[in-house]
Amino acid sequence: MWKEWPLVAFTIAGQMAVGFFLVAGFPLFLLDGSHAVGTTREEGLAVLAVVLGLLVAAALLSFFHIHHPLRARSSLVNIRTSWLSREIFFELVFIALVAVEIVLVWGVSAASGLSRGVHVAAALAGILFLLSMIRLYMLETLPLWNQAYTPLSFALTALSLGAIAAGFIWGGIFILLSLAFVAAEIVISFLLAPGHGVYRSRPTPSLRPPADVPRYLHPARLASSLAGLSLLGAALIWGRGRAVEGLNGKEWLVAAFALVLAGQLTGRFLFYGLLARPGR
Amino acid sequence: MVTQYGFFFDAAACSGCKACQMACKDRNDLEPGVLWRRVYEVAGGGWEKKGEVWVPSVVAYNVSMACNHCEKPVCGLSCPTKAIWKREDGIVFVDTDACIGCRYCEWACPYTALRFDARTNTVSKCDFCFEAIDAGGAPACVASCPRRALDFGDLAELRKKYGDVRQIFPLPDPSQTEPALVIKPHRDAARAAERAAEVANWEEV
Numbered sequence: 461m462w463k464e465w466p467l468v469a470f471t472i473a474g475q476m477a478v479g480f481f482l483v484a485g486f487p488l489f490l491l492d493g494s495h496a497v498g499t500t501r502e503e504g505l506a507v508l509a510v511v512l513g514l515l516v517a518a519a520l521l522s523f524f525h526i527h528h529p530l531r532a533r534s535s536l537v538n539i540r541t542s543w544l545s546r547e548i549f550f551e552l553v554f555i556a557l558v559a560v561e562i563v564l565v566w567g568v569s570a571a572s573g574l575s576r577g578v579h580v581a582a583a584l585a586g587i588l589f590l591l592s593m594i595r596l597y598m599l600e601t602l603p604l605w606n607q608a609y610t611p612l613s614f615a616l617t618a619l620s621l622g623a624i625a626a627g628f629i630w631g632g633i634f635i636l637l638s639l640a641f642v643a644a645e646i647v648i649s650f651l652l653a654p655g656h657g658v659y660r661s662r663p664t665p666s667l668r669p670p671a672d673v674p675r676y677l678h679p680a681r682l683a684s685s686l687a688g689l690s691l692l693g694a695a696l697i698w699g700r701g702r703a704v705e706g707l708n709g710k711e712w713l714v715a716a717f718a719l720v721l722a723g724q725l726t727g728r729f730l731f732y733g734l735l736a737r738p739g740r
Numbered sequence: 741m742v743t744q745y746g747f748f749f750d751a752a753a754c755s756g757c758k759a760c761q762m763a764c765k766d767r768n769d770l771e772p773g774v775l776w777r778r779v780y781e782v783a784g785g786g787w788e789k790k791g792e793v794w795v796p797s798v799v800a801y802n803v804s805m806a807c808n809h810c811e812k813p814v815c816g817l818s819c820p821t822k823a824i825w826k827r828e829d830g831i832v833f834v835d836t837d838a839c840i841g842c843r844y845c846e847w848a849c850p851y852t853a854l855r856f857d858a859r860t861n862t863v864s865k866c867d868f869c870f871e872a873i874d875a876g877g878a879p880a881c882v883a884s885c886p887r888r889a890l891d892f893g894d895l896a897e898l899r900k901k902y903g904d905v906r907q908i909f910p911l912p913d914p915s916q917t918e919p920a921l922v923i924k925p926h927r928d929a930a931r932a933a934e935r936a937a938e939v940a941n942w943e944e945v
């Protein structure tokens with residue numbers, strides 16, 4: 461299970477990039493001369509830079525997962541039938557469009573029609589990247605992953621981490637949004653991933669060996685997310701309005717982010733741990 | 741001309757000696773831990789009360805399994821590099837020069853036929869002993885079985901000879917990959933699920 465750390469890191473970083481772009485990028489899309497929803501161009505650029513940084517980090521981390529990184533280029537050749545090829549393709553398109561948007565917002569204007577067009581195209585690429593990431597685990601031959609939990613948890617990882625990060629910049633409505641997403645994530649983990657808590661769980665009949673998932677990880681993951689949820693509530697109370705006004709709100713948010721992220725990482729290790737690969 | 745090679749496995753005849761597993765390892769010079777053919781020991785049941793008497797309800801049989809050179813090879817359909825391909829005669833190959841070692845196909849194949857080989861840093865699997873076949877011989881596993889529990893040939897011919905059963909417990913639903921496989925079931929197989937049978941030798945497969 462632990463040996464899947466590059467995949468855990470890749471999927472979480474990639475999903476966070478998508479979520480941050482979609483949630484925090486929304487005010488950027490609305491940005492006009494009058495600083496829509498209080499957004500400055502610098503804040504917009506900061507959002508785009510973080511998204512790009514996360515995507516590049518995700519791409520680099522994925523190299524630790526493959527055993528012939530120098531052949532990585534050929535992973536795009538089977539777009540016709542492989543969701544893995546599609547995932548890589550859409551990630552590259554997403555990276556390119558975010559980079560173009562940075563150049564446009566920096567050099568031209570966030571309010572230009574062109575940068576808004578690029579923003580919408582990048583959002584679409586990000587969504588397709590997330591969908592391919594979900595779909596590649598939902599094969600008929602993988603009953604443990606081919607369930608509602610996979611799309612829901614991947615999407616909620618993106619949205620909750622993205623919304624907390626947006627809350628850090630803009631506070632207010634974004635903290636409320638992150639509360640809703642994290643709560644939803646906890647509910648689906650509790651209801652739809654009970655197998656994650658059961659040692660040696662797997663569907664039978666199967667030629668796949670039983671999963672070797674430590675039993676304590678499922679409750680630990682729920683506890684971490686619940687603690688993060690409580691801190692988000694605290695951040696909402698202490699950092700009313702724009703979080704920047706009360707430093708307290710920001711500190712709560714950083715702690716909440718760390719706890720929710722720890723919950724997501726644990727949940728993702730469990731996810732991969734469920735499907736053991738026989739042999740080495 | 742053969743359009744789809746396939747294997748036949750007689751679960752009623754297999755004694756679980758694992759000669760096929762070892763012949764495969766030997767012929768292909770596989771590293772410890774890399775198994776292209778495995779023999780799963782299926783075991784379950786116990787005692788059942790019938791009227792006033794307790795009778796044994798033991799389930800015990802073996803399943804010898806390699807790559808089934810599927811007609812719908814999900815391994816190849818999932819591979820991002822097209823490193824898994826199907827020859828005209830249906831044999832499914834891994835091109836180790838194209839494989840990037842992402843190990844996605846290992847998850848996709850429900851028969852766990854693909855195994856990571858640390859020597860090449862790629863996946864590897866049964867190639868149907870294609871060199872022997874091309875020279876008119878037989879796969880090592882088939883040739884080695886002392887109980888003649890394995891056979892191979894054109895899938896259409898195998899079906900004519902042995903019927904069309906493709907699944908026994910604990911194999912997956914064959915509609916997932918359309919395996920080129922014909923099985924003669926062991927008499928215990930029909931009640932394996934209800935008697936909570938399980939593979940009993942995970943450390944060996």
Ligand code: SF4
Pocket residue numbers: 806807808809810812813814815816832848849850851852853854865917919
């Ligand atoms: S048994 Fe597995 S590896 Fe072999 S062709 Fe079918 S899906 Fe591919």
Ligand code: SF4
Pocket residue numbers: 818819820821822823824834838839840841842843844845846862863
């Ligand atoms: S491990 Fe190799 S053969 Fe398997 S999916 Fe990845 S590139 Fe393809």
